[in-house]
Amino acid sequence: MNKNIIPLMIACVFLLSACQTGNPDTKKTETVNKETETTSQLSNDYYSAIITDGAYQTSLNRGITLGLNSNVNLKAFETGLMDLSQGHFSTDSYFFQEGQYVDNATTSKWLGRVSEENPTGLNPEDNGKLEPDERNPIYLDSLLEQDYMVQKGDGFELGGISIGLAMNSVDYYTKKEYGSKYETKISQEELLAEGKKMADKIVQQLRETEGVGDIPIVIGIFEQSTEDNLAGGTYISEAVSEKGSTSFQNWKSINQKKVIFPTSGEESNELSSFQNFKAEIEKFFPNLSGVTAEALYTDDQIVNMKISVSTQFYGESEIIAFTQHVAEKAASFLVPNVPIEITIDSINGTEAFLAREAGETKFYTHIFD
Amino acid sequence: MNKNIIPLMIACVFLLSACQTGNPDTKKTETVNKETETTSQLSNDYYSAIITDGAYQTSLNRGITLGLNSNVNLKAFETGLMDLSQGHFSTDSYFFQEGQYVDNATTSKWLGRVSEENPTGLNPEDNGKLEPDERNPIYLDSLLEQDYMVQKGDGFELGGISIGLAMNSVDYYTKKEYGSKYETKISQEELLAEGKKMADKIVQQLRETEGVGDIPIVIGIFEQSTEDNLAGGTYISEAVSEKGSTSFQNWKSINQKKVIFPTSGEESNELSSFQNFKAEIEKFFPNLSGVTAEALYTDDQIVNMKISVSTQFYGESEIIAFTQHVAEKAASFLVPNVPIEITIDSINGTEAFLAREAGETKFYTHIFD
The missing domain is CATH 3.30.300.190 (GMP Synthetase; Chain A, domain 3)
Incomplete structure (x- = not known):
C-alpha cells in the first residue's frame, strides 16, 4: 500500500527560514517537526489524505457545514467539491487536506450580513423588511475549504485550494425568535450572480492570507436543495483563479441535476x-x-x-x-x-x-x- | 441468470391423483396450478429460493422466532440452520423454501409446557415452584422449520426438512406479571439432553404430517446466547433421521463459538x-x-x-x-x-x-x- 513517512526536521529548517525572508514565491510547509504520512488510495476516484502524527487534520472551520438544509446537502457539498477539484488537481499527484487557511472566525464573518460591525460580511445588509419578497435574503449559507497538497522534496506543500459556496435557492427565516418559518425564494440567476460577486471578494482576502501565495484557487457555486428534497444539491458553476489573480474570470457552468x-x-x-x-x-x-x-x-x-x-x-x-x-x-x-x-x-x-x-x-x- | 418458470398444470393432475390413492411413497408437490420459479443464486454459499406466482412464501409459523433473546440470535438461528443444512442438502441441487409443514398452532403447542390441556407441549410441566433453582425452566424457546426442495419433472417436491431448536442457557422469567426478571440457569449438558428428547417427539409427529413422508429430516440444537451478549448463539449438536425413521441416532456435536x-x-x-x-x-x-x-x-x-x-x-x-x-x-x-x-x-x-x-x-x- 501507498504509505509515505517523511522525516521533516531538516526540510523544515530550510523552508521556515525561507518563509521568514518574506519571499512571496515560497510556500510554507504545513508541518513542522511532525511526522507526515498519507492514507492509501482506494482508487483514482479518491485522493490520498495527509495524516500528521498519525492523525487526520480536521478543517479550521469544522462544523460550519452542519448548518446546511439536510444531511444529503452536506454530503453533496463536500463530495461535489472533491469531484470538481479533480478537474484541476489530479488524484495522482495531489493529496487531500481539510481546509487550514480559512478559520472559524473568518467564516462566521463572511456568512454574516455586511454591516458597520461586520464589513467583510458577504450576505446583503439587513434592510429592516420582514416580508418574503421585500427583505434581503441570506444568499450564502455555508462555505467549505479544501486544500490540495503536493509532495515537495521531503515534505508536502500547498498546491491548490478549492472553495465551495453553498447558496440558498430558498432562504428559510422566522420573523421573530421561535416564530413560524417563512421562505424567500431566490432564482438560480440571482444566486449565481451573487455567488460570483462573493467569489471575487473571497479570493482577494485569501490571497492576503499567510501561506496561500499565488497557488491556483478553484471556486464552485453549490445550489443547495430545499429542506424537503430527498436529493442533495449540485454545483452549478465553477471558475479558477491562477497565478495569484484576485478575481475569477471564465466562469464555466455545470449542467448537473x-x-x-x-x-x-x-x-x-x-x-x-x-x-x-x-x-x-x-x-x-x-x-x-x-x-x-x-x-x-x-x-x-x-x-x-x-x-x-x-x-x-x-x-x-x-x-x-x-x-x-x-x-x-x-x-x-x-x-x-x-x-x-x-x-x-x-x-x-x-x-x-x-x-x-x-x-x-x-x-x-x-x-x- | 438461473430462472425456471415451470408450467405445472399437467404434472399436478398426475401427482394429485397419486396422492389421493394414499400411496405412502408419493410426495405431494407444493404448488397446484401455480407458476413456480426460483431466485437466482449469488454463490454456492446460498440456496436459490422457490418463488410461487412471483412471491416468496413465508413460513407457516412466521414470527415465532421473534421471541428469541436478541436480533443477533434470530439471525444466527436462521443462517446457522441453513449452513448446517448444506452438509445434507447441497445448494447445487436443493432449493430453499420456508417451513410449510409445522404451522403456528402446532408450534405454539410444542413451545408450551406439557399439561392435560397441552399434551404435545415439549417444555416440562409447571411444578408450581417460583425459585430459580426449584422451578422447571423453559428449555425450548423457539422452533424453526426449513424445507429443502428438489426439482422433479416439471415441478418441485419436498426433498428434506431441517428443524432448528432454540434452547435456553438462561431462562428469563417473572414471578408475577410485570414483576422483576429472574433467571434460571441451564447447563449445556442439560439443555442438550432435553433437546435430544424433544427431537424424537418432533420427528414422530412430523412423520405423521401430510406430505412429509420418509424424506430426510435434519435437526439442529441451537444454544441461544444470553440477552446481554453482543454475539448470537451457535448450533451445538445435529442429527439426521433418514428413510422414514421416527427417532434420531448418531448425534454429532458441533464445536463452534x-x-x-x-x-x-x-x-x-x-x-x-x-x-x-x-x-x-x-x-x-x-x-x-x-x-x-x-x-x-x-x-x-x-x-x-x-x-x-x-x-x-x-x-x-x-x-x-x-x-x-x-x-x-x-x-x-x-x-x-x-x-x-x-x-x-x-x-x-x-x-x-x-x-x-x-x-x-x-x-x-x-x-x-
Whole structure:
C-alpha cells in the first residue's frame, strides 16, 4: 500500500527560514517537526489524505457545514467539491487536506450580513423588511475549504485550494425568535450572480492570507436543495483563479441535476426501467415500505443511481432470498453501464448491499448476516 | 441468470391423483396450478429460493422466532440452520423454501409446557415452584422449520426438512406479571439432553404430517446466547433421521463459538492482531466511539470476523480518508485468509463498508456518499 513517512526536521529548517525572508514565491510547509504520512488510495476516484502524527487534520472551520438544509446537502457539498477539484488537481499527484487557511472566525464573518460591525460580511445588509419578497435574503449559507497538497522534496506543500459556496435557492427565516418559518425564494440567476460577486471578494482576502501565495484557487457555486428534497444539491458553476489573480474570470457552468424516482422523474428510459424493477421486486416481497432512487445527470446523461429499498424484517431467509432476487432483477431491468448502488434496509439498519461500480458489468452483493 | 418458470398444470393432475390413492411413497408437490420459479443464486454459499406466482412464501409459523433473546440470535438461528443444512442438502441441487409443514398452532403447542390441556407441549410441566433453582425452566424457546426442495419433472417436491431448536442457557422469567426478571440457569449438558428428547417427539409427529413422508429430516440444537451478549448463539449438536425413521441416532456435536473482541477474547493471535488494528485506527481518528469484533470459531479455528466501527460523523472527507486508512490497516494487521466484514457507522447509518470474501486477498470497499 501507498504509505509515505517523511522525516521533516531538516526540510523544515530550510523552508521556515525561507518563509521568514518574506519571499512571496515560497510556500510554507504545513508541518513542522511532525511526522507526515498519507492514507492509501482506494482508487483514482479518491485522493490520498495527509495524516500528521498519525492523525487526520480536521478543517479550521469544522462544523460550519452542519448548518446546511439536510444531511444529503452536506454530503453533496463536500463530495461535489472533491469531484470538481479533480478537474484541476489530479488524484495522482495531489493529496487531500481539510481546509487550514480559512478559520472559524473568518467564516462566521463572511456568512454574516455586511454591516458597520461586520464589513467583510458577504450576505446583503439587513434592510429592516420582514416580508418574503421585500427583505434581503441570506444568499450564502455555508462555505467549505479544501486544500490540495503536493509532495515537495521531503515534505508536502500547498498546491491548490478549492472553495465551495453553498447558496440558498430558498432562504428559510422566522420573523421573530421561535416564530413560524417563512421562505424567500431566490432564482438560480440571482444566486449565481451573487455567488460570483462573493467569489471575487473571497479570493482577494485569501490571497492576503499567510501561506496561500499565488497557488491556483478553484471556486464552485453549490445550489443547495430545499429542506424537503430527498436529493442533495449540485454545483452549478465553477471558475479558477491562477497565478495569484484576485478575481475569477471564465466562469464555466455545470449542467448537473439530481432526480428522485419515481416521484420527480420525467418520462425517460431510466425512469421506466426503474419502475419495472420496482414492480418486479414489490411483487416478490409485498412488505416493502419503499423503493426510491436518486439519479444523477450530467449534461442530461445519467451518471449514477442510488437505490434505497426499505423492508420490514421478518427473517434472514427472506432477506437472503430477496437479495438474490433483487440482484437478478437489477441486472436485467436497470439501465446498463452506469454505477448503481442498492441498499436494503430494515429498522435494524442495512441488511444487504449491492453495487455495480464504474466499468463493471456485474453487481457486487453482500448480505449482513 | 438461473430462472425456471415451470408450467405445472399437467404434472399436478398426475401427482394429485397419486396422492389421493394414499400411496405412502408419493410426495405431494407444493404448488397446484401455480407458476413456480426460483431466485437466482449469488454463490454456492446460498440456496436459490422457490418463488410461487412471483412471491416468496413465508413460513407457516412466521414470527415465532421473534421471541428469541436478541436480533443477533434470530439471525444466527436462521443462517446457522441453513449452513448446517448444506452438509445434507447441497445448494447445487436443493432449493430453499420456508417451513410449510409445522404451522403456528402446532408450534405454539410444542413451545408450551406439557399439561392435560397441552399434551404435545415439549417444555416440562409447571411444578408450581417460583425459585430459580426449584422451578422447571423453559428449555425450548423457539422452533424453526426449513424445507429443502428438489426439482422433479416439471415441478418441485419436498426433498428434506431441517428443524432448528432454540434452547435456553438462561431462562428469563417473572414471578408475577410485570414483576422483576429472574433467571434460571441451564447447563449445556442439560439443555442438550432435553433437546435430544424433544427431537424424537418432533420427528414422530412430523412423520405423521401430510406430505412429509420418509424424506430426510435434519435437526439442529441451537444454544441461544444470553440477552446481554453482543454475539448470537451457535448450533451445538445435529442429527439426521433418514428413510422414514421416527427417532434420531448418531448425534454429532458441533464445536463452534463466537467471541466478542476485545472484551471477551482470550489471548490469541486474532485478538492481538485485532487490538493492533484498533489502536492504529483510533490514533488516526480520535472520535471513534467503538471498535468491536465478533469472531466465529469452528473446532478452535477462526472462521470469520465481523468488525463494527462507530464514528461521530463530521463530514464526508473525513469518512473517505478514514475508510482508506481502515482498508490499509485491515490488510496489514488483521488475520489473513478468513472472510472479514467491516462496517463503519454513524448516527446516520452505515457510512462505509469493507469486506474480504472467502478466497479473496483484497478488501472490497464501498463508501456511501
